[in-house]
Amino acid sequence: MSDLTEPPGKACPQCKRVLAYSEFHRDRRRVDGLAFYCKACANARSEASRRKRGIGPQKRSPTAVGEGLKWCPDCEQIKPLDEFPTTTAKASGRHSYCKPCHNARGKETAQRLYGGTREYHLRRRYGVGEKEFQELLAEQGGVCAICGGTDPQHLDHDHRTGWVRGILCFNCNGGLGQFRDSPMRLARAITYLRGTTWQRALIHPGVYQMCSPTRGRPPSRRF
Structure with missing residues (x-):
């Protein structure tokens, strides 16, 4: 009798292996929340695509990166996660480069594309x-x-x-x-100022007189 139970994992269409779910990158765009290929195959495909486009091999940390830490490929330093900008485009929630390197790359791109x-x-x-x-x-x-x-x-x-x-x-x-x-708010502000601020009124050609506000009250005496 055949076993109709589902396999304890997911099959990778490239290497044809059934692997644990942890062997697949997360992908919110897919129904099962997991990437199409396993991590090993996905990395191999990514490297092949980079070589085809003339891009060098992807840098990786020479040492193990602990929990709550991340390695920056530019400065090649391991830093706490809060040293990396947040993003919703990646499953990790963090950009690949630390904040100083991320900003430097942004400035270089702006200079190269826009001057x-x-x-x-x-x-x-x-x-x-x-x-x-x-x-x-x-x-x-x-x-x-x-x-x-x-x-x-x-x-x-x-x-x-x-x-x-x-x-x-x-x-x-x-x-x-x-x-x-809002023109209405600005008009009301003008009306308010005219009614609460001392104004210089023309009472005779070339003669002005300071008029007191029509609203408000004088400041309290200081003791």
């Missing part, structure tokens, strides 16, 4: 480059589009549409964000 991190940041987030930034700033006369301050460095955009609106200084850009880009 610098600023160009990369502008292109990736706003869809414009440094050339367009400088052109828009020149149209504004080289000053903040709101307060007229010199040397503004913040590119303002509509958060709903992504449409670039202008170049602002740090304070004006942050102010719009705090007011959630």
Whole structure:
């Protein structure tokens, strides 16, 4: 009588072996949560693909890596897991390179593809480059589009549409964000300030008088 019980593991379609589940990498995209090939076959296929593309052999730690630790192929050091950036793209939840090496690789890629991190940041987030930034700033006369301050460095955009609106200084850009880009909130803030702040009123041509607020109360006496 044939044994109809399921095998105590999973079969690898390449080496044809039935192996324990621990011999397969995790893969959240698959129904069983495990990779198609076993770890040994997956590594061999990966190395063959790298050689075919002209990439050198994958580096591996020369010594055993303990629990809660990870080896960085760039600096070739074993570090705690919290020294590696988090990611949801890998089953381990951590990037392959430690934070300093990961950042260095990012800067090198931005420099190689975009000529610098600023160009990369502008292109990736706003869809414009440094050339367009400088052109828009020149149209504004080289000053903040709101307060007229010199040397503004913040590119303002509509958060709903992504449409670039202008170049602002740090304070004006942050102010719009705090007011959630709402004209109604800004109008109410203007009304509030006019009613609670001392104002200079024109009472005669060339003659001004300071007027007290219409709302609020004076500060308490200090003892």
